[in-house]
Amino acid sequence: MLIYHGSNIAVESPKLIVPNRALDFGSGFYTTMNIEQAKSFAKNVVNRNEGIGKPTISYFEIHFDNVLKELNVLKFDSPDNDWLDFVYANRTLKYTGEQYEVIIGPVANDTIYRTFRLFESGDIDRETVIKRLNVTKLFNQITFRSERAIAKLKFIKSEVI
Numbered sequence: 001m002l003i004y005h006g007s008n009i010a011v012e013s014p015k016l017i018v019p020n021r022a023l024d025f026g027s028g029f030y031t032t033m034n035i036e037q038a039k040s041f042a043k044n045v046v047n048r049n050e051g052i053g054k055p056t057i058s059y060f061e062i063h064f065d066n067v068l069k070e071l072n073v074l075k076f077d078s079p080d081n082d083w084l085d086f087v088y089a090n091r092t093l094k095y096t097g098e099q100y101e102v103i104i105g106p107v108a109n110d111t112i113y114r115t116f117r118l119f120e121s122g123d124i125d126r127e128t129v130i131k132r133l134n135v136t137k138l139f140n141q142i143t144f145r146s147e148r149a150i151a152k153l154k155f156i157k158s159e160v161i
Helices: 035-048 064-070 081-091 110-121 126-135
Strands: 002-007 029-031 056-061 073-075 102-106 140-144 154-160
Touching (some): 002 029, 035 056, 081 110
């Protein structure tokens, strides 16, 4: 299966880097199964870095059967209560639970961040958050959080978009 990483540079050899901001699934190497989402991520990275680099998609091949058998994987099928708790804890830097090598699940995009802020401030409740998230088309993200996990990725190519 092909998965994609959007950035401002080609990434042939992924590395575990501590991010400069709180992310949905904590620190790790983020990918997606959706090329359009990877393109959007790549453009966002260039914008966040004030035009440094060019929006670039790196393509990787992965055999998920091996990943699921050999690594500690957490998978969310939908934005449910468990996903909300997990993402919220990571985004507020309060997650202290089990450390997974690969995490798969919906991505909290910019629209969802507004919903999260309303939840954080107490302006909407958990039930409303889940309802809003389940009517929004969410793409997926796959985060590789260990060297063993990253070793499962095979770089195929990169392209500037």
